[in-house]
Amino acid sequence: xxxxxxxxxxxxxxxxxxxxxxxxxxxxxxxxxxxxxxxxxxxxxxxxxxxxxxxxxxxxxxxxxxxxxxxxxxxxxxxxxxxxxxxxxxxxxxxxxxxxxxxxxxxx
Numbered sequence: 001x002x003x004x005x006x007x008x009x010x011x012x013x014x015x016x017x018x019x020x021x022x023x024x025x026x027x028x029x030x031x032x033x034x035x036x037x038x039x040x041x042x043x044x045x046x047x048x049x050x051x052x053x054x055x056x057x058x059x060x061x062x063x064x065x066x067x068x069x070x071x072x073x074x075x076x077x078x079x080x081x082x083x084x085x086x087x088x089x090x091x092x093x094x095x096x097x098x099x100x101x102x103x104x105x106x107x108x
Contacts, residue, residue: 058064
């Protein structure tokens with residue numbers, strides 16, 4: 001019986017001495033890294049997108065295409081308004097010329 005108790009104690013001591021040691025929290029890299037709400041992605045890691053590809057994605061989006069159409073419509077509207085104003089100015093100048101002609105009498 002003494003041998004069984006001595007053997008089990010020796011086996012228990014041997015198992016605890018040979019078990020893997022867990023690293024201390026102080027030397028862990030997880031503790032040293034600050035916790036940010038975003039993750040930095042460098043240009044060589046998975047998920048990184050080049051500037052040109054990102055630009056092409058933005059340009060092909062529906063929102064961007066809609067904004068281009070909106071700008072084109074606004075430019076056409078401004079051009080139409082400007083043409084109307086030019087026509088009105090020409091009409092007003094012609095009317096002024098017609099009014100001035102009868103005032104000048106060639107007989108005088």
